[in-house]
Amino acid sequence: MSVLVVGSIALDTVKTPVEEHSDLLGGSACYAALGASFFSPVRLVGIVGHDFPESEFQFWKSRKIDSEGVQRVNGKTFRWSGEYAWDLNTRETRSIALNVFEHFEPVLPESYRRTDFVLLANIAPSLQSHVLDQMERPRFVVADTMDLWIKTTRSDLDALLRSVDLLILNDSEAREMTKETSLIKAGRRIRKMGPRYIASEMTKETSLIKAGRRIRKMGPRYIAIKKGEHGALLFGEDDQFFSCGAYPLEDIHDPTGAGDTFAGGMAGYLAGTVKKVHFNDLRRAMIYGSVLASFCVEAFSLERLRSLSMEEIGRRYETFKLMSQFEVPSA
Amino acid sequence: MSVLVVGSIALDTVKTPVEEHSDLLGGSACYAALGASFFSPVRLVGIVGHDFPESEFQFWKSRKIDSEGVQRVNGKTFRWSGEYAWDLNTRETRSIALNVFEHFEPVLPESYRRTDFVLLANIAPSLQSHVLDQMERPRFVVADTMDLWIKTTRSDLDALLRSVDLLILNDSEAREMTKETSLIKAGRRIRKMGPRYIASEMTKETSLIKAGRRIRKMGPRYIAIKKGEHGALLFGEDDQFFSCGAYPLEDIHDPTGAGDTFAGGMAGYLAGTVKKVHFNDLRRAMIYGSVLASFCVEAFSLERLRSLSMEEIGRRYETFKLMSQFEVPSA
Numbered sequence: 001m002s003v004l005v006v007g008s009i010a011l012d013t014v015k016t017p018v019e020e021h022s023d024l025l026g027g028s029a030c031y032a033a034l035g036a037s038f039f040s041p042v043r044l045v046g047i048v049g050h051d052f053p054e055s056e057f058q059f060w061k062s063r064k065i066d067s068e069g070v071q072r073v074n075g076k077t078f079r080w081s082g083e084y085a086w087d088l089n090t091r092e093t094r095s096i097a098l099n100v101f102e103h104f105e106p107v108l109p110e111s112y113r114r115t116d117f118v119l120l121a122n123i124a125p126s127l128q129s130h131v132l133d134q135m136e137r138p139r140f141v142v143a144d145t146m147d148l149w150i151k152t153t154r155s156d157l158d159a160l161l162r163s164v165d166l167l168i169l170n171d172s173e174a175r176e177m178t179k180e181t182s183l184i185k186a187g188r189r190i191r192k193m194g195p196r197y198i199a200s201e202m203t204k205e206t207s208l209i210k211a212g213r214r215i216r217k218m219g220p221r222y223i224a225i226k227k228g229e230h231g232a233l234l235f236g237e238d239d240q241f242f243s244c245g246a247y248p249l250e251d252i253h254d255p256t257g258a259g260d261t262f263a264g265g266m267a268g269y270l271a272g273t274v275k276k277v278h279f280n281d282l283r284r285a286m287i288y289g290s291v292l293a294s295f296c297v298e299a300f301s302l303e304r305l306r307s308l309s310m311e312e313i314g315r316r317y318e319t320f321k322l323m324s325q326f327e328v329p330s331a
Numbered sequence: 332m333s334v335l336v337v338g339s340i341a342l343d344t345v346k347t348p349v350e351e352h353s354d355l356l357g358g359s360a361c362y363a364a365l366g367a368s369f370f371s372p373v374r375l376v377g378i379v380g381h382d383f384p385e386s387e388f389q390f391w392k393s394r395k396i397d398s399e400g401v402q403r404v405n406g407k408t409f410r411w412s413g414e415y416a417w418d419l420n421t422r423e424t425r426s427i428a429l430n431v432f433e434h435f436e437p438v439l440p441e442s443y444r445r446t447d448f449v450l451l452a453n454i455a456p457s458l459q460s461h462v463l464d465q466m467e468r469p470r471f472v473v474a475d476t477m478d479l480w481i482k483t484t485r486s487d488l489d490a491l492l493r494s495v496d497l498l499i500l501n502d503s504e505a506r507e508m509t510k511e512t513s514l515i516k517a518g519r520r521i522r523k524m525g526p527r528y529i530a531s532e533m534t535k536e537t538s539l540i541k542a543g544r545r546i547r548k549m550g551p552r553y554i555a556i557k558k559g560e561h562g563a564l565l566f567g568e569d570d571q572f573f574s575c576g577a578y579p580l581e582d583i584h585d586p587t588g589a590g591d592t593f594a595g596g597m598a599g600y601l602a603g604t605v606k607k608v609h610f611n612d613l614r615r616a617m618i619y620g621s622v623l624a625s626f627c628v629e630a631f632s633l634e635r636l637r638s639l640s641m642e643e644i645g646r647r648y649e650t651f652k653l654m655s656q657f658e659v660p661s662a
Contacts, residue, residue: 087537206418208560209579229539230561231576243576243654245562248540283657323574324655326614 002066003271004112004138005033005264006045006131007121008101009052009070013081014256014300016088024301025056027078028121028144031257034305035264035292036119037063038313040272043112045069045131049077049100059306068109075100088252089228108134117271120164121260122146125156132163140270140277142166143220144263150176161219166282168263170226174211177218208233209241222282224266224289226259234286236279244286245323247294247316254300258293261305265292291316333397334602335443335469336364336595337376337462338452339432340383340401344412345587345631347419355632356387358409359452359475362588365636366595366623367450368394369644371603374443376400376462380408380431390637399440406431419583420559439465448602451495452591453477456487463494471601471608473497474551475594481507492550497613499594501557505542508549539564540572553613555597555620557590565617567610575617576654578625578647585631589624592636596623622647 007029013022029046036042042065052072060067078101081094106127114136120128120143128143143164149157150173161167169177212223212235223235227246234242266282266289274281291313298304338360344353360377367373373396383403391398409432412425437458445467451459451474459474474495480488481504492498500508543554543566554566558577565573597613597620605612622644629635 089537206420207581207583210581213581227561230558231574233576233579241579241654242657243562243579244657245564245574245576248564248572248574250538250541250544252538280657280659283659287657321658323572324657326573326575326611326618326655327652328611328614 001116001271002041002043003036003117003119003267004043004045004069004108004115004131004135005029005036005119005121005267006069006106006128007032007119007123007144007260008078009046009048010078010080011051012079012256012301013094014254015081015083015094016254017084017086019253019300021300022081025053026080026256026301028123028257028260028263030302031260031296031305032119032121032144032264032267033060033065034063034302035261035289035296036268036271037065038265038292038308038310039268039288040117042066042268043069043115045106045108045112047071047073047078047100047104047106049073049075052077069106069112071104071107073100082256084255088255091255106131106134116140117267118142119263119267120144120160121263125149125153125160129156129160129163132160140165142168142263142267142270144168144259145173147173147176158218164220165277166222166224166266167215167220168224168226168259168266169215170228170259171208171230174208174215174223174225175206178211178214213239222279224282224286226262228255228258232262232286232290234279234282236282240279242279242283242286244283244290244320247290247319248323249294249297252297255297256300257302258297261296262289262293265289287317287320288313291320332447332602333372333374334367334448334450334598335374335376335400335439335446335462335466336360336367336450336452336598337400337437337459338363338450338454338475338591339409340377340379341409341411342382343410343587343632344425345585346412346414346425347585348415348417350584350631352631353412356384357411357588357632359454359588359591359594361633362591362627362636363450363452363475363595363598364391364396365394365633366592366620366627367599367602368396369596369623369639369641370599370619371448373397373599374400374446376437376439376443378402378404378409378431378435378437380404380406383408397443400437400443402435402438404431413587415586419586422586437462437465447471448598449473450594450598451475451491452594456480456484456491460487460491460494463491471496473499473594473598473601475499475590476504478504478507489549495551496608497553497555497597498546498551499555499557499590499597500546501559501590502539502561505539505546505554505556506537509542509545544570553610555613555617557593559586559589563593563617563621565610565613567613571610573610573614573617575614575621575651578621578650579654580625580628583628586628587631588633589627592627593620593624596620618648618651619644622651 010027341358
């Protein structure tokens with residue numbers, strides 16, 4: 001089955017402590033679509049300007065990524081520029097130019113409306129909802145998000161969550177999301193915790209486990225929390241829980257897009273492999289998402305993913321098995 | 332087989348954002364010995380003052396923890412006081428009173444010298460070496476350490492490492508340890524990395540995977556890196572690698588002693604179960620260490636460990652299996 005992917009398509013400038021590159025192909029939809037394409041056909045939704053390379057449309061075609069849903073308009077493509085700190089764990093956005101993205105209103109081609117699997121890659125929750133509204137009862141909806149939307153468009157996000165099957169977010173975002181927005185609720189929680197806490201801090205969940213379980217109650221049946229070099233957690237019904245490490249990489253060249261690729265790998269694996277999604281399918285999907293993300297960060301932009309083979313993916317999947325099993329007899 | 336455990340025996344004062352307790356039984360040896368005792372008999376080495384509760388000796392006896400190696404001298408027991416930040420992830424030492432520990436020179440009873448398994452719990456590396464020197468060719472030596480020794484007694488630690496089979500340390504300590512002490516080496520490394528790095532930072536390893544592999548080259552055959560809520564990593568020969576998550580706890584009451592209990596659980600499991608240690612044994616040992624640490628933090632001091640049963644340990648071990656497997660068919 002196919003997976004519909006909507007998100008940003010961007011030209012990035014990325015600076016790490018050792019390198020800087022500009023005009024890189026990026027954006028959540030590009031990473032997610034390419035990640036998903038290893039497992040299933042993709043229907044891509046997005047917007048680009050006149051400066052966007054024609055060659056990319058050819059590349060998508062060669063990878064069974066349908067670009068009928070990508071609008072090409074006059075103006076410049078969305079641009080993002082970011083700089084990573086020395087440890088590559090934190091980054092700062094240096095500049096954003098929305099350009100053609102500013103007035104983007106995703107309109108799904110007729111042929112897209114009956115796609116069974118949907119990945120709402122990281123864009124504003126109102127746009128994610130707008131896409132979902134045009135679809136005819138998809139089977140499984142995956143949504144990715146980021147701190148910006150949690151902080152600035154929380155009610156849009158809350159509305160979206162009621163239609164989402166799997167929400168993907170990172171650890172700091174999960175903690176951010178469990179901050180009480182209601183002062184009344186916050187006050188009640190503070191009272192239960194004793195007088196020594198600072199109010200502004202205590203309303204933010206410190207336990208990721210609690211955060212994951214609480215976010216499940218906001219709507220999505222499943223929550224995946226990405227923890228970068230520490231792997232990922234998965235929460236399901238009845239306290240179902242899965243935890244996996246990250247692939248043991250020695251060197252990371254550019255973390256940009258790792259989360260989008262993770263989401264793409266998960267959604268693509270589900271669309272390509274599973275009819276009705278159960279928790280055990282999501283376990284494997286998370287491993288494949290982790291495998292793809294581990295390749296993504298080995299080079300700038302989409303370069304490593306472009307040259308990646310299914311055989312390489314299979315080998316890292318086997319490594320994940322070896323590195324996580326403990327009920328094996330001694331040699 | 333028995334495991335010899337040497338480390339500190341302390342009376343602690345612990346303050347978390349919600350509670351404060353004083354005169355708690357603590358110290359690396361107490362946590363480690365009790366952790367190990369679930370799997371094998373323990374021979375304890377340490378020192379206490381006249382203010383140390385007699386009842387603890389009775390408790391040890393009831394748990395097959397031999398206290399013949401615990402010196403009782405005139406003076407006050409070692410005291411430590413610490414305060415945890417609101418998220419319980421960082422702590423500050425408020426005060427330390429070495430007391431009887433200041434002139435501690437561990438002397439092993441004759442009956443201890445032929446113990447096959449040794450856990451050098453967290454104390455000064457010179458004391459750890461002193462204990463090891465009195466032993467007759469132990470089969471497997473586990474050592475725990477902390478940032479203080481890495482920073483202040485590095486050459487003692489380096490000397491010890493050559494006799495250690497398994498070194499246990501936490502993630503920030505692993506990064507700390509891979510700092511080049513030689514300016515010449517640091518200079519060479521800086522040159523290879525490009526001019527944008529800040530010299531003082533770039534000599535500290537940012538990749539935990541690289542750090543783990545580099546520390547292996549300093550002597551120990553195996554390295555276990557504890558990552559708190561993110562689980563633990565294990566490194567062995569030929570890039571053998573194991574990664575496990577942490578038990579999904581919602582609430583932590585007191586993180587004190589979690590690392591010591593982890594080390595005790597690992598060493599005890601090995602002593603009680605394994606003749607010749609292989610990497611696959613260490614995988615299971617790390618799970619048992621994690622299980623015990625997860626109980627430790629559920630209450631202040633040793634309280635939760637005192638009431639813990641093998642059945643409860645077994646149930647959490649099963650949870651670890653469930654939460655880490657991904658090659659299971661869909662329900």
